[in-house]
Amino acid sequence: MTYDTLLYAHSGGVTAVINATAAAVIDAARQQGCRVGRILAAHRGIAGVLREDLFDTTTLDAAALERLARTPGGAFGSCRFDLPHDDGGAVMDRLFAVFDAHRVGWLVYNGGNGSMDAVARLQAEARRRAHPLQCVGAPKTVDNDIVGTDCCPGFGSAAKYLATSMLEAGLDIASMVGAKGSVFVMEVMGRNTGWLAAATALAAAGDADRPPHIVLVPEAAFDEEAFLARVQAVTERLGYCAITVAEGIRRADGSLVTEKSRDPRGYVQLGGAGGEVARLIHARLGYKFHWAIPDYMQRAGGHWLSATDREQAAAVGRAAVEYAMQGRGGMMAAIRRVQDAPYRWDVVPVDAAPIANLERALPPEFLAADGLHVTPRACDYIRPLIAGEFVQPTIDGLPDYAGFAGARVKCRLPPWA
């Protein structure tokens, strides 16, 4: 049996450029000529592989592929599913049965920390079984928290969106300054790390009088009194105060400032930290307040992509196909920063096993000593990642997006219970 099928799957939260990676994988695989017989994509990540729920990408012509590459969200669907450790190998058996049924010789898995664990384990399992599968990881996450890569595709565009949003909302609130003082709080994603919150600091361009005046990140314990004192000082000086709050901020005792819900696997959905902080300010200082929660908008802003991020998303997709073809399964296509200014980068393979399930936090040198802002070094790191614009074609004033509307692959196995 010839294992000449390449399978693409993504997992976890989607981004504004994840489809750019998907399109690059498909395009790079097509360029392999007859070596790659079929290019499939899993519907809803690894869970779709389990269900043998696969799409055939053959119907995507060049124009459709170009449109797919600039459409936010994950066109093939995503999932939150970790490979179990305690199922006696049933999931692993099923996955390899699906690989066999569809002659999958190459798997490009596009995801975050959890997905890199899957890449490492699938490749180890393939070796154990002497199976030809080459499984390669392509990083993606707006949280920018994957170890082993200088940055993560998806982050640059979300960072650009949030820095722009803080810049713009800051101009608005500065116009509306009244006698009594007002605050604006923007809650951003990032889970346990403050990369996205730090990105909003680019809006201030190093000027302490410009928004955001305070940036709260999970890496610095939330000290209510020190925070309120700063809010008051800024508001008395400028008439207003603009604050970025990462969704995952914690108190010194490690407790989250907010937790929205927790699923049976223990996956905590964060949300509400911005509202909590805004209400705290109002209760303690009496200021008028507004808060914004960009939520999904921050990771789906295809109308305002970082051109750099989009290029990197495509590059890791192309590299992942290349590594898979070279038999370098178990690797992740990582972005390496070659030079800061002018910014230069390339893509290199790194072993997925040691980085799986880790989480990269903001390093101490990116945090202001008082824990209420980030440093110029943090801005220097993020600045090149938001550079460049990508002009979306529009129809009637809205971006001309298109997802995937192709055919399902016929199942060859009994349904997965």
Next chain:
Amino acid sequence: MTYDTLLYAHSGGVTAVINATAAAVIDAARQQGCRVGRILAAHRGIAGVLREDLFDTTTLDAAALERLARTPGGAFGSCRFDLPHDDGGAVMDRLFAVFDAHRVGWLVYNGGNGSMDAVARLQAEARRRAHPLQCVGAPKTVDNDIVGTDCCPGFGSAAKYLATSMLEAGLDIASMVGAKGSVFVMEVMGRNTGWLAAATALAAAGDADRPPHIVLVPEAAFDEEAFLARVQAVTERLGYCAITVAEGIRRADGSLVTEKSRDPRGYVQLGGAGGEVARLIHARLGYKFHWAIPDYMQRAGGHWLSATDREQAAAVGRAAVEYAMQGRGGMMAAIRRVQDAPYRWDVVPVDAAPIANLERALPPEFLAADGLHVTPRACDYIRPLIAGEFVQPTIDGLPDYAGFAGARVKCRLPPWA
């Protein structure tokens, strides 16, 4: 004494294109040649006039004016201040003292319903006093609720931002559909009207399966049971449901679904309706939920302006100067829709007095019969207003905005108590 000063002031919530109006006013006044001696701008609206807090715009060169015109927020500051009726004329006396002290012969007042009341009353007062002042209104509000104009500058850009946001967040949530069903709620501005909420319907392009699946507006009473039944039906069909919630939605008894705070003047700050609705769905139907509150971001999105809106903002500014010069005080520069498709419009003068303090709601033919969406006619009305993009110059990946940093005019009167 020659009244050869033109004064510009804006009031109320700012928009992404209010500075386009300001810049057009300044430019049009300059083109009057020596007839206009000085062009001043009030710091923080009519309250700034009272305080004799005025800027001299002479320092704005052509490049600075071009940058100002594409910068969101109100460069000269805004205020929420209504002319009192019960102060024995003290405020009116002071305003005319300031006009006299600075030889103000023309006042362009850029604002919403309340500002048009000020335009009408100031002009009536000028006539009573046989004062040469010509006061003309230029409309602006993201809420689109001013009577007498087909649309309001500021609305088109906010509408484009929100429709794009719903389109993009909708692609994201569609990717993340899980077994249990999930909902996404986006809370939008609009105060007592549903124009901005209606704009998000453009994202669905008439397809009942595309987000937003439900649009809640203040003009249709919020019926909890009918709403929940629809959320459930959509979620069972598609796996998810995307919902737009106007901040000002009310129950059949007229009570607001939420009210954040109320200031001493009775001005109610709305906020939280989206969270209320999301929590209601979770409590009653058990679905996972996300909600977004774009807040100031929706009215400050200079990176994604409607080119049509920007043109209209400049056009009402130019027309207001023209009407003032022609001695047509008491008028508002209104936008008239000449033709639907292809869209054609012009600017005409309308009397500010009969429209002051009114509020234009969505007409019944724009509301779906079940009160849970808007009609294709609503979309046909809004579509041309979001058309066209404006490319912002950027520096390091962020829009190159600049507010106003000019000189204050020397005070000639005793301070206002």
